[in-house]
Structure formats: C-alpha cells, structure tokens
Amino acid sequence: QVQLVESGGGLVQAGGSLRLSCAASGRTLSVYTMGWFRQAPGKEREFVATITWMGSRKSYSDSVKGRFTISRDNAANTLYLQMNSLKPEDTAVYYCAARSGGMSAVEGDYGNWGQGTQVTVSS
Numbered sequence: 001q002v003q004l005v006e007s008g009g010g011l012v013q014a015g016g017s018l019r020l021s022c023a024a025s026g027r028t029l030s031v032y033t034m035g036w037f038r039q040a041p042g043k044e045r046e047f048v049a050t051i052t053w054m055g056s057r058k059s060y061s062d063s064v065k066g067r068f069t070i071s072r073d074n075a076a077n078t079l080y081l082q083m084n085s086l087k088p089e090d091t092a093v094y095y096c097a098a099r100s101g102g103m104s105a106v107e108g109d110y111g112n113w114g115q116g117t118q119v120t121v122s123s
Contacts, residue, residue: 002027002112004096009117016086016121022079022096022114030054030074033099035110036081038092038119045095047105049081059103064090086121093118 008020020036035050049060049070058070069082079096094117097110104110 002029002032002098004098004112004114006094006096006114006117009094009119011120011122012086014086014088014121014123017082017084018086018119020081020083020094020096020117020119022081024077024079024098028074029072029077029079029098031100032112033101033103034070034072034079035097035099035104036070036079036094037097037107037110038090038094039116040089040092043092045107047107048094050103050105051079052103057103059105061105083119086119088121088123091119091121 003026005023036048037045039045051058051070055072067085071080096114098112099110
C-alpha cells in the first residue's frame with residue numbers, strides 16, 4: 001500500500017495560482033497511475049486530472065482544462081497539480097489518489113487516497 005499526503009493548499013484571490021503536492025511513502029509512486037479529485041462543500045467528489053505512471057499521458061476535466069497542469073516526479077515520489085487562473089468555483093478540498101491500472105476519471109477506480117488539502121479562492 002502507498003500512503004499519500006497532500007500539501008500546498010491555502011487561500012488565494014481569483015486569478016491567482018497555487019501548486020499542490022502529493023508525497024508518497026510506503027511504496028514507489030512510479031508503479032501507479034495518479035489522479036487529482038476535489039470536493040466542494042455540499043457536492044460530491046469530482047475528477048480533476050489524471051496522469052499515467054510515466055507521465056506520458058494526461059487527462060483533465062473540462063472545468064480545469066487549460067488552467068491546471070498535472071505532473072509527477074517519480075524520483076522524488078511526488079505528484080503535482082499546478083493551478084493557474086483560479087476561480088471561486090475551484091474552492092474545494094483537493095485529494096490525490098493512486099491506482100494500479102490505466103488512466104481513469106472514476107473515483108471508485110482508485111484504491112489509495114490522501115487526506116486532502118483545502119483550496120479557497122476568494123472573489
């Protein structure tokens with residue numbers, strides 16, 4: 001099992017940027033497809049982005065495409081989410097997740113989750 005810990009969340013004004021990190025321990029990150037999900041208050045958790053184990057393929061939700069970039073550094077055992085041009089509707093708890101298999105936007109396909117990091121975007 002891999003343990004995941006997110007960091008980098010905080011309060012930012014609309015139009016600003018944040019970079020989230022997800023540090024893995026217990027097992028090398030390089031064997032996993034990784035994903036970012038988010039959950040806003042009163043809403044279900046939703047897919048944000050996913051990346052293959054080598055980082056060669058990425059996929060994004062329509063709501064973040066062109067503004068967010070997912071990346072990974074397997075040597076550092078860390079996953080990243082660069083978030084630019086943030087909007088108030090991006091406010092949520094952001095989670096990283098790992099799965100053994102190909103890319104997926106389905107929450108139930110991921111078996112390992114972090115505890116989440118809060119991102120708040122003020123207008």
